[in-house]
Amino acid sequence: MDITYLFEQTRKASRQLVSLQAEEVNAILRAVAEAAVAKTPMLISENEKDLARMSHDDPKYDRLKLTEKRIQDIANDMLNVAKLTSPLGEVLLQKELPNGLQISKLRVPLGVIGVIYEARPNVTFDVFSLCLKTGNACILKGGSDASFSNQAIISIIQEVLQEHEVDPNVATLLPPDRAATEALLQAVGFVDVLIPRGSQALIEYVRQNAKVPVIETGAGIVHTYFDETADLEKGKAIVSNAKTRRVSVCNALDCLVLHQDRLQDLPELAAPLAAAGVEVFADEAAFAALKGHYPQQLLQSAAAEHFGTEFLAMRLSIKTVQNLEQALEHIATYSSRHSEAIISESAEHIEQFLNTVDAAAVYANASTAFTDGAQFGLGAEIGISTQKLHARGPMGLEELTSYKWVVRGTGQTRPA
Structure with a gap:
């Protein structure tokens, strides 16, 4: 199945995020947190369908499981993100050149962030909240182990986005099959960065096969x-x-x-x-x-x-x-x-x-x-990077931004 159209929709929707005001973003995050708590019975019911397919002895079982307390904790993390100051627009450097040019270095979104993860339904909430706060759209590729849970979560998120007149495609959940993973790895021009979260095998596979730039979130030994x-x-x-x-x-x-x-x-x-x-x-x-x-x-x-x-x-x-x-x-x-x-x-x-x-x-x-984004005061985290380029450790808001140079002039031209 060709899912390129999903990438196109997300890329297009991402442009709307630039015009959202900080209070609009925070209102959406608060509404998603409230909806998650209100719909806890539905989330647990869908999660139980996933749990029924996994052995209790599987190390992923605990990560997959949603409980009333864990859902409340997830909602609290989203509320914490809403309270944080967005780094967007932060002036990292400002100076005037001898020729009168005014140069500024400003924080901007990365754009479209793809995340590939395994049996971790909390990641769906975490990625959405951090991406929305930093003006990024997200494309989520959860594992088949958590397909019922992830679909239930994305339905809550997209419903709230529609209520706030935001294109729901700013948060896209891909089908839980391998073909979707392969398509995401090759989504050059649609996805700006990929972040894998899961086993060492998953992380290695993404790093070795992706054509899209990857931020490696390594296993913890x-x-x-x-x-x-x-x-x-x-x-x-x-x-x-x-x-x-x-x-x-x-x-x-x-x-x-x-x-x-x-x-x-x-x-x-x-x-x-x-x-x-x-x-x-x-x-x-x-x-x-x-x-x-x-x-x-x-x-x-x-x-x-x-x-x-x-x-x-x-x-x-x-x-x-x-x-x-x-x-x-x-x-x-x-x-x-x-x-x-x-x-x-x-x-x-x-x-x-x-x-x-x-x-x-x-x-x-x-x-x-x-070692956790919430514990470090980041609100929540999109992953824990073990590489040294761009981001290292728990990745919160600042780690989901890049920068651009803004140059203001009064008619200056460069001599030959």
């Missing part, structure tokens, strides 16, 4: 280093929260890196993990320290494949190191450059870690669970 000076009580809380708060998200902890002098504290450090039912893949030293102190059925010897793995489940690897340099080397080898943390009472170690580790977000004595 996340480490926390517990050094020889670390506070045990802080460590227990941070490690447990980073691992167990929500295991299916990209900021969840995957590997605990432990200084060898703290092996005697490992059973206590890992006690909250045991209580939560976390399966541990420990290297030789960590395994010996945990044996007899950690549930036998949850303790396994680590193999090579357990390092550099995004588990997205109640699983964690443990690596023992002799010093900070070894910890940094291990993280550099296996990190996806998403979020990395150190637990330490040494100011010197903390500064060396924060300055050395190459990741979008680095933490000292805090859980990596905070």
Whole structure:
């Protein structure tokens, strides 16, 4: 099926967004948030159709599931976006040249943003709210796993847009088939940038096959280093929260890196993990320290494949190191450059870690669970970029803009 006409409609509709006033945009966002809450029973009913097709053991199941609380949280995020100041029109640079030309550098929308994502119906709301706030149209390609949920969500969004006399094609949901994905990857001239959200396999596929520019939102292979000076009580809380708060998200902890002098504290450090039912893949030293102190059925010897793995489940690897340099080397080898943390009472170690580790977000004595647009005060996020060009880390409003040069003259011409 040729879906080029959908791209054409969205491109055309995007031009209307330039003329929308800030209060009109905010009113639409508030109305969508209110409609989402009002239609919670319908959203949950449609979501249950998607859940019925997926195993409870699938790591994507938790991401796919909508609950009354999650819908309220989504609505709150949209209301927060409505309260934020739009970056559009911000003057980034202004100067007068010797010839009298007045030059300004202004923030402008990217244009049309395509997002390819898997079983994450919340992304449909998040992308729409951030794109509308920044004057961008969006083309959404959700996975077939969430097709009922996404269709229900886009119906709410487009209904509100029509009520506010805005072309509903500024938010377009593509069919949930592979042909639509391929068409979106090739949509040169219609789509300005593509953002994939999902598994490493999805992200790699998009990066390797897209002709449209891509902002890569990488998988989260996340480490926390517990050094020889670390506070045990802080460590227990941070490690447990980073691992167990929500295991299916990209900021969840995957590997605990432990200084060898703290092996005697490992059973206590890992006690909250045991209580939560976390399966541990420990290297030789960590395994010996945990044996007899950690549930036998949850303790396994680590193999090579357990390092550099995004588990997205109640699983964690443990690596023992002799010093900070070894910890940094291990993280550099296996990190996806998403979020990395150190637990330490040494100011010197903390500064060396924060300055050395190459990741979008680095933490000292805090859980990596905070790598999130809403938590960073961005309102919501369109993704967490692990690349360095254009955007890095949680992508909020500013990251969805570009700029243009505005030159005002009084008749100047350039000499030959």
